[in-house]
Amino acid sequence: MRHIISILMENESGALARVANLFTARGYNIESLTVAPTEDLSLSRMTLVTSGSDEIIEQITKQLNKLVDVVKLVDLTEGGHIEREMMLIKLRAERTQREEIKRLVDIFRGKIIDVTDTSYTVELTGAASKLNAFIEAVNEELIIEVVRTGPSGIGRGPKGLSL
Amino acid sequence: MELSGGEIIVQCLRDEGVEHVFGYPGGAVLHIYDALFKQKELKHILVRHEQAAGHAADGYARATGKPGVVLVTSGPGATNVVTGVATAFMDSIPMVVLTGQVPTPVIGSDAFQEVDTVGITRPCVKHNFLVKRLEDLADTIKKAFYIATTGRPGPVVIDIPKDITDPGIKIPYHYPNKVKMRSYNPVVKGHLGQIKKAVKILMEAERPVFYTGGGVVLDDAAKPLTDLVDTLGFPITQTLMGLGAYPGSGKHFLGMLGMHGTYEANMAMHETDVLIAVGARFDDRVTGHVKQFCPDATIIHVDIDPSSISKNVRVDVPIVGPVKQVLKDMLKVVNDGDKKPQQQALKKWWKQIDKWRAMDCMKYDKKSELIKPQQAVEVLHKVTKGDAYVTSDVGQHQMFAAQFYRFDKPRRWINSGGLGTMGFGLPAAIGVQMAHPKADVAVVTGESSIQMCIQELATCLQYDLPIKIILLNNGYMGMVRQWQEFFYDSRYSQSGMSVTPDFVKLTESYGHIGMRVEKSEDLEGAMKEAFSHKDRLVFLDVVVDPSENVYPMIAAGKGHHEMYLSPGSELV
Ligand SMILES: Cc1ncc(C[n+]2csc(CCOP(=O)(O)OP(=O)(O)O)c2C)c(N)n1
Ligand SMILES: [Mg+2]
Numbered sequence: 192m193r194h195i196i197s198i199l200m201e202n203e204s205g206a207l208a209r210v211a212n213l214f215t216a217r218g219y220n221i222e223s224l225t226v227a228p229t230e231d232l233s234l235s236r237m238t239l240v241t242s243g244s245d246e247i248i249e250q251i252t253k254q255l256n257k258l259v260d261v262v263k264l265v266d267l268t269e270g271g272h273i274e275r276e277m278m279l280i281k282l283r284a285e286r287t288q289r290e291e292i293k294r295l296v297d298i299f300r301g302k303i304i305d306v307t308d309t310s311y312t313v314e315l316t317g318a319a320s321k322l323n324a325f326i327e328a329v330n331e332e333l334i335i336e337v338v339r340t341g342p343s344g345i346g347r348g349p350k351g352l353s354l
Numbered sequence: 355m356e357l358s359g360g361e362i363i364v365q366c367l368r369d370e371g372v373e374h375v376f377g378y379p380g381g382a383v384l385h386i387y388d389a390l391f392k393q394k395e396l397k398h399i400l401v402r403h404e405q406a407a408g409h410a411a412d413g414y415a416r417a418t419g420k421p422g423v424v425l426v427t428s429g430p431g432a433t434n435v436v437t438g439v440a441t442a443f444m445d446s447i448p449m450v451v452l453t454g455q456v457p458t459p460v461i462g463s464d465a466f467q468e469v470d471t472v473g474i475t476r477p478c479v480k481h482n483f484l485v486k487r488l489e490d491l492a493d494t495i496k497k498a499f500y501i502a503t504t505g506r507p508g509p510v511v512i513d514i515p516k517d518i519t520d521p522g523i524k525i526p527y528h529y530p531n532k533v534k535m536r537s538y539n540p541v542v543k544g545h546l547g548q549i550k551k552a553v554k555i556l557m558e559a560e561r562p563v564f565y566t567g568g569g570v571v572l573d574d575a576a577k578p579l580t581d582l583v584d585t586l587g588f589p590i591t592q593t594l595m596g597l598g599a600y601p602g603s604g605k606h607f608l609g610m611l612g613m614h615g616t617y618e619a620n621m622a623m624h625e626t627d628v629l630i631a632v633g634a635r636f637d638d639r640v641t642g643h644v645k646q647f648c649p650d651a652t653i654i655h656v657d658i659d660p661s662s663i664s665k666n667v668r669v670d671v672p673i674v675g676p677v678k679q680v681l682k683d684m685l686k687v688v689n690d691g692d693k694k695p696q697q698q699a700l701k702k703w704w705k706q707i708d709k710w711r712a713m714d715c716m717k718y719d720k721k722s723e724l725i726k727p728q729q730a731v732e733v734l735h736k737v738t739k740g741d742a743y744v745t746s747d748v749g750q751h752q753m754f755a756a757q758f759y760r761f762d763k764p765r766r767w768i769n770s771g772g773l774g775t776m777g778f779g780l781p782a783a784i785g786v787q788m789a790h791p792k793a794d795v796a797v798v799t800g801e802s803s804i805q806m807c808i809q810e811l812a813t814c815l816q817y818d819l820p821i822k823i824i825l826l827n828n829g830y831m832g833m834v835r836q837w838q839e840f841f842y843d844s845r846y847s848q849s850g851m852s853v854t855p856d857f858v859k860l861t862e863s864y865g866h867i868g869m870r871v872e873k874s875e876d877l878e879g880a881m882k883e884a885f886s887h888k889d890r891l892v893f894l895d896v897v898v899d900p901s902e903n904v905y906p907m908i909a910a911g912k913g914h915h916e917m918y919l920s921p922g923s924e925l926v
Pocket of ligand 1 (some may be wrong): 524587747748749750752774776800801802803804828833834851
């Protein structure tokens with residue numbers, strides 16, 4: 192099953208490498224990983240998407256917790272949560288295709304953020320599955336470039352992951 | 355007090371209570387070596403290869419429970435020590451390793467003797483640090499010792515750029531008494547509810563077994579373990595790393611378990627209904643095929659490391675905590691409760707165990723003219739009255755030492771169980787003898803292993819270390835040869851080791867005493883003579899039967915109940 196693990200860790204050089212290393216060394220699969228500082232500059236927040244059986248996910252969270260730089264973590268998929276990812280996608284948009292692409296972008300509530308005679312660049316935000324659906328919906332031959340941030344997520348309700 | 359970085363390192367180590375540093379100098383650590391030169395309290399032991407510095411500090415730590423300390427230079431100094439660090443990591447040995455690094459301004463420029471030490475060691479340390487500011491140095495050292503010695507212990511590397519130790523730059527010195535790290539909080543107490551639940555299960559058990567490992571030794575929990583086992587009257591088996599925690603001559607001891615464990619230990623594992631694992635990690639050499647591991651058992655697992663629990667084998671009652679405290683609490687719950695163990699069932703269980711014991715699975719030919727390696731270890735046990743510190747290398751000799759020395763005390767058996775590092779034995783013995791100058795320290799080794807760190811004979815001379823090297827010389831990488839005999843139709847591909855130096859002469863040229871013994875009847879006399887040289891290193895080259903194999907043996911991928919017991923025997 193797919194899991195989104197959210198990690199608070201010391202904003203130290205090497206902390207990211209420790210996490211990446213753990214996944215390769217133990218053969219865990221890693222689908223995406225995003226990391227950025229938080230409002231507390233001594234902490235960074237990492238969101239990691241992985242998949243595996245319950246046993247493997249249990250090991251992953253235990254091994255992550257064992258890393259000295261990891262302060263706290265939560266498996267967001269264990270409870271209600273919101274997932275968001277942003278995609279920038281550049282599409283071939285010749286005269287005949289322009290209307291249809293525009294319509295599709297509207298349906299997905301995306302934005303066209305750059306335009307040339309022959310192309311549109313679209314910004315789209317949502318759960319990873321929505322971005323996948325958009326890619327499915329456009330004609331494959333029109334896709335010039337896809338840039339995705341990888342999902343980040345946050346738990347539902349008033350409580351937050353903090354120290 | 356204003357100190358330079360080099361002086362701060364030395365002062366921190368002294369404030370931390372360190373007495374010995376094992377190391378080797380070089381460009382990036384010259385400032386530190388200069389600071390060492392100017393004081394007397396901290397003793398530096400100069401090895402002949404940085405790998406040996408790692409193993410010596412490791413041996414010191416295993417024998418004492420105190421963290422071992424290493425100091426090496428950047429680049430090749432750091433890469434040479436990696437085997438030592440990985441060896442300690444796999445066996446959870448507390449160690450602090452200081453490596454020199456090129457000056458901060460040139461890091462990343464492929465400077466002379468620059469290597470990414472933090473990157474190279476990351477997968478084989480508990481944690482590592484690169485010190486970027488002189489102001490962080492003392493704090494980092496404190497943290498390193500704290501991390502290395504608490505929770506599940508392990509090696510910590512501190513990489514120190516040369517400019518940080520510049521004698522021209524001094525800052526006020528302060529060594530923190532304590533550290534608190536929001537990201538590192540090892541568990542200090544096992545959950546009482548879980549402990550009570552475990553005790554209830556133990557009291558209902560009909561065929562219980564204790565399976566204990568290196569964690570008991572590391573946490574100095576031999577006494578509560580022994581008390582608990584003897585109070586309950588349950589059988590106990592120990593892993594290669596756990597030997598000596600419960601006495602080898604104790605009546606409840608079934609011998610070691612696993613690939614070369616005893617028949618009774620492995621059979622008890624296979625038939626048990628309640629397994630209590632303490633400070634052991636269900637390693638593949640112990641479990642054999644995991645699908646066939648303890649098929650009928652409810653499993654209780656006590657361990658300080660949550661990630662050890664249910665890693666390889668599903669556990670029913672996990673107890674995360676320091677094993678010493680948990681065992682003490684368990685004993686208290688047992689003693690305070692009104693339930694008693696199932697006496698009738700236990701009687702039956704012991705009867706069954708005695709039947710297995712009667713197979714006498716460790717028998718060997720005692721009339722052989724060629725010296726049998728098992729006999730050599732038994733004679734070593736006799737001559738040292740079972741009270742020596744025994745280090746070993748890796749191979750058949752290691753298994754024979756583990757099986758036949760019958761360790762009665764913890765921290766006496768010192769070997770590389772997890773990484774299986776040939777070359778560990780001699781340098782580890784240096785650390786042990788340094789810690790216990792008066793004790794008998796023996797290295798049980800093979801002619802292949804000993805050559806991997808043989809240069810350390812010079813270190814032993816320099817520091818007057820009266821180590822006794824017992825070489826079980828079979829002219830082969832015996833353990834490799836055994837596998838080739840069993841599983842490759844005796845095609846002995848590259849496992850012959852008949853071309854060796856004359857170890858007697860070699861030892862003499864290093865300034866020690868060399869001896870050779872070739873006949874069984876001369877063995878005991880030679881061993882006694884070797885140990886009679888109280889203040890000299892003696893290297894005893896024991897020429898043993900080259901065809902001897904280690905039994906019992908569970909073939910890789912088989913269950914505990916499928917063992918080879920003797921040459922040519924079928925699986926039983
Ligand atoms: C550094 C290292 N290289 C290779 C091995 C693989 N290995 C395990 S046992 C062994 C043979 C050891 O031979 P020896 O020291 O003579 O011991 P014996 O088995 O003959 O008692 C080898 C090569 C190892 N464990 N460590
Ligand atoms: Mg050999």
